[in-house]
Amino acid sequence: MKILKFGGKSLASGQAFDQVIQIIKDKTEQDTIAVVVSAIGDTTDVLEAILDLAKNQADYHTPFLAFQGKSYHQTIDLKEEFTLLQKLYEGVSLLEDYSLKIKDLILAQGEIISSKVLTHHLLQHGIQAVAVDSRHFFVTDSTFGQAQVQEDLSKAKTSIYFKGLSPQTFAVVTGFIGATEKGETTTLGRNGSNYSAALLANFLQADELQNYTHVDGIYTANPDWVKNAQKIDELHFDDANELAHFGASILHAKTILPLVESNIPLRILNTLNPKNTGTLISSRPTAAGIKSISVQSDIALIQLEGRGLLGIVGIDARIFTALAQAGISVGIISQGSSERGLGFTVEQTKASRAVEVLQKEFQAEFQSKDVDTIHLLPDVAILSIIGQDLTTFDKPYTALVKNKITPLLFHNTVTGKNISLVVRQEDAKKALHVIHGQIFGITKKINLAIFGHGLVGGTLIDQILASATAIAAKKNIALHIFAIGNSKKVWFTETGITANWRQEVAQEGVPYTIEEVISFAKEHHLENLIAIDNTASQAFIEHYIPLVQHGFDLISSNKIANTVSYDFYKTLRKELKANHKEYLYETNVGAGLPLIDTIKLLHLSGENITKIKGIFSGSLSYIFNQYSVQDKPFSTVLQEAIAKGYTEPDPREDLSGNDVGRKLLILARELDLQNELEEIQIENLIPLELQSMDTPTFLAQLEQLNPYFEKIKQALQPDTVLRYVGELSGDLQQDKGILETKLIAVPLHTALGQLQGSDSLFEIYTESYGENPIIIQGAGAGASVTARGVFGDILRLADK
Numbered sequence: 001m002k003i004l005k006f007g008g009k010s011l012a013s014g015q016a017f018d019q020v021i022q023i024i025k026d027k028t029e030q031d032t033i034a035v036v037v038s039a040i041g042d043t044t045d046v047l048e049a050i051l052d053l054a055k056n057q058a059d060y061h062t063p064f065l066a067f068q069g070k071s072y073h074q075t076i077d078l079k080e081e082f083t084l085l086q087k088l089y090e091g092v093s094l095l096e097d098y099s100l101k102i103k104d105l106i107l108a109q110g111e112i113i114s115s116k117v118l119t120h121h122l123l124q125h126g127i128q129a130v131a132v133d134s135r136h137f138f139v140t141d142s143t144f145g146q147a148q149v150q151e152d153l154s155k156a157k158t159s160i161y162f163k164g165l166s167p168q169t170f171a172v173v174t175g176f177i178g179a180t181e182k183g184e185t186t187t188l189g190r191n192g193s194n195y196s197a198a199l200l201a202n203f204l205q206a207d208e209l210q211n212y213t214h215v216d217g218i219y220t221a222n223p224d225w226v227k228n229a230q231k232i233d234e235l236h237f238d239d240a241n242e243l244a245h246f247g248a249s250i251l252h253a254k255t256i257l258p259l260v261e262s263n264i265p266l267r268i269l270n271t272l273n274p275k276n277t278g279t280l281i282s283s284r285p286t287a288a289g290i291k292s293i294s295v296q297s298d299i300a301l302i303q304l305e306g307r308g309l310l311g312i313v314g315i316d317a318r319i320f321t322a323l324a325q326a327g328i329s330v331g332i333i334s335q336g337s338s339e340r341g342l343g344f345t346v347e348q349t350k351a352s353r354a355v356e357v358l359q360k361e362f363q364a365e366f367q368s369k370d371v372d373t374i375h376l377l378p379d380v381a382i383l384s385i386i387g388q389d390l391t392t393f394d395k396p397y398t399a400l401v402k403n404k405i406t407p408l409l410f411h412n413t414v415t416g417k418n419i420s421l422v423v424r425q426e427d428a429k430k431a432l433h434v435i436h437g438q439i440f441g442i443t444k445k446i447n448l449a450i451f452g453h454g455l456v457g458g459t460l461i462d463q464i465l466a467s468a469t470a471i472a473a474k475k476n477i478a479l480h481i482f483a484i485g486n487s488k489k490v491w492f493t494e495t496g497i498t499a500n501w502r503q504e505v506a507q508e509g510v511p512y513t514i515e516e517v518i519s520f521a522k523e524h525h526l527e528n529l530i531a532i533d534n535t536a537s538q539a540f541i542e543h544y545i546p547l548v549q550h551g552f553d554l555i556s557s558n559k560i561a562n563t564v565s566y567d568f569y570k571t572l573r574k575e576l577k578a579n580h581k582e583y584l585y586e587t588n589v590g591a592g593l594p595l596i597d598t599i600k601l602l603h604l605s606g607e608n609i610t611k612i613k614g615i616f617s618g619s620l621s622y623i624f625n626q627y628s629v630q631d632k633p634f635s636t637v638l639q640e641a642i643a644k645g646y647t648e649p650d651p652r653e654d655l656s657g658n659d660v661g662r663k664l665l666i667l668a669r670e671l672d673l674q675n676e677l678e679e680i681q682i683e684n685l686i687p688l689e690l691q692s693m694d695t696p697t698f699l700a701q702l703e704q705l706n707p708y709f710e711k712i713k714q715a716l717q718p719d720t721v722l723r724y725v726g727e728l729s730g731d732l733q734q735d736k737g738i739l740e741t742k743l744i745a746v747p748l749h750t751a752l753g754q755l756q757g758s759d760s761l762f763e764i765y766t767e768s769y770g771e772n773p774i775i776i777q778g779a780g781a782g783a784s785v786t787a788r789g790v791f792g793d794i795l796r797l798a799d800k
């Protein structure tokens with residue numbers, strides 16, 4: 001025999017109701033069954049609400065009429081129930097009060113009506129059902145509202161009652177209700193029909209209890225909150241108990257116990273998806289490591305502190321006795337070994353009462369100053385991770401901290417596997433995502449805000465769009481861009497971007513403050529945040545520190561933050577450290593070439609770097625590679641470089657050497673040198689008289705440059721070529737190094753001399769590599785290699 005239980009929601013809508021009938025029909029063809037029902041929809045709440053209106057002498061007639069008028073109440077004659085309810089409400093309204101006994105009698109009508117309505121429909125479909133009132137055999141004590149079932153007596157009565165039923169029919173039994181030996185109606189506590197069903201299964205020695213709900217089963221996390229939560233197919237009774245928060249009463253110890261006792265499996269099924277096999281809970285051993293995360297909301301944290309409590313015996317007992325007497329149950333408890341204070345959680349609605357109770361209990365200690373404070377922190381949530389112990393909790397925990405969520409309280413069970421964290425309510429959803437993602441190795445979502453959508457920024461966005469799917473498949477990383485902006489406007493998207501992003505940014509971008517970006521991320525519970533600066537804006541770097549303080553990692557191709565004052569450089573790094581955030585800027589020097597990372601690693605590993613020398617600028621590389629070997633005037637070579645897009649719009653920015661200087665400074669600071677931009681000796685290749693004119697005027701007379709460079713070229717020795725180099729030298733163990741940029745002659749056969757096209761080349765000299773430098777060479781400029789470099793930084797961060 002199977003017991004089928006249908007919850008209120010399964011009976012509430014027409015569609016679900018039809019399914020219920022279909023399910024029952026199918027089951028009766030395979031098996032003998034008995035059905036247990038809850039009240040339809042939210043009937044119990046409605047009946048209770050009307051009761052309170054009656055008590056408060058408010059208008060209870062209107063809602064009561066509305067209740068009677070419900071369409072599912074029209075199909076059969078419910079005069080008996082409605083007349084009784086009418087009388088009871090009238091009485092309560094007259095007395096302006098009611099007892100729990102009256103309340104039970106009222107609420108019970110919900111289940112009585114429900115079993116009658118369902119039975120009627122089954123009969124109409126030619127299915128031989130009979131409505132059964134459980135008050136005939138569920139004998140309880142007289143604790144109204146929370147009655148205890150007398151199991152032995154009830155069992156005996158149940159089996160006699162069921163023997164009396166015609167073998168052609170099956171019972172549709174009221175859940176939730178029973179009666180005292182005197183015949184007074186009682187209820188078993190809210191959501192009690194799950195308990196009724198478990199008891200019935202036990203009494204009738206059923207071989208399975210099938211609990212039909214509105215969800216497919218038990219999940220690794222609430223699927224409404226976590227999209228990629230997975231259904232758990234099988235659970236052991238022991239674990240189910242820990243998961244009680246999920247199915248509330250379905251998995252409550254009290255509900256499970258009658259099943260454990262007779263070893264009856266419980267299957268959780270979905271009325272609207274009956275083909276699904278649901279979650280099976282039984283005594284069968286299951287694969288170890290079943291894990292699931294639940295969240296309890298509306299919790300408050302109370303902390304009692306006092307210097308005088310140290311080592312005094314009996315304080316804890318007094319706390320919990322006082323709370324117990326006030327009917328307040330305590331969740332997580334935490335006490336440090338110093339015993340100076342005790343923290344615990346209670347339901348939010350009970351919190352202020354709990355504080356009152358404790359204030360009263362410890363009145364004397366307050367006076368004697370042994371107790372200093374009773375602190376109440378409302379709006380917290382408890383995340384419980386079932387099946388998780390401390391051996392492998394390092395990753396989820398680190399991920400939490402990285403996402404700026406520090407648990408207020410941490411708790412693990414001594415036996416069994418269960419970890420609970422108390423976090424602020426506002427962090428709960430994000431914490432759930434982060435932990436769930438870590439534990440189940442599910443795709444890690446990286447949320448990106450990209451600033452700057454010009455050449456480099458735009459290319460990056462397109463590159464991300466093009467490879468997002470492959471990255472998700474290969475690395476389990478989902479890259480999600482939630483904001484695209486420049487230094488003036490931003491466009492937010494909840495759903496992520498499409499190939500159409502340029503148009504959307506142009507049409508929907510709005511002026512913004514960085515706080516709005518931060519709030520957007522917060523409101524949407526976005527985790528793993530990265531802000532990317534592909535602007536060339538000086539103003540934008542002001543946002544770096546606020547972003548870091550609010551949980552963003554940083555990536556930039558913008559060089560400014562690394563070359564403004566050493567003060568800012570230091571402060572930013574201090575903030576990064578304090579906030580456990582990273583800042584990557586591999587493209588600041590040599591575009592996508594793995595230069596900065598290499599230098600960082602060498603330096604970190606204690607390798608003594610003695611000198612760095614190289615061609616830092618792609619445009620200057622091209623110009624001198626050509627000019628040295630070709631028999632053309634300098635202006636012609638420069639013109640070609642401009643035409644190929646190798647230079648800045650005003651080529652003097654390249655020829656001034658400033659860009660090379662900035663890059664040199666970035667490398668120097670990587671080696672902990674504290675140089676400032678002004679301290680770099682920069683050779684400006686623009687003759688003085690051409691330095692201050694406007695761009696068009698300058699571009700119109702490039703030949704003016706020729707004599708200057710012609711002279712330099714004439715002085716070259718045979719087999720040497722010109723190169724514009726940056727060089728970092730000196731005693732690099734000191735606070736400051738020597739930083740120079742200069743045009744030099746180099747022998748043709750050296751690495752520098754062999755350079756072609758617009759390549760960059762860096763020679764890194766270290767103590768252990770001696771005279772042979774490490775050489776990093778390749779395309780060191782251009783939008784697409786730079787964007788790739790930024791992309792590399794994103795993946796580097798995502799991997800952490």
Ligand code: ASP
Nearest residue numbers: 038039044190191192193
């Ligand atoms: N109808 C009752 C309630 O809502 C019992 C149940 O649904 O299990 O609490």
Ligand code: MG
Nearest residue numbers: 007008038191
């Ligand atoms: Mg219910």
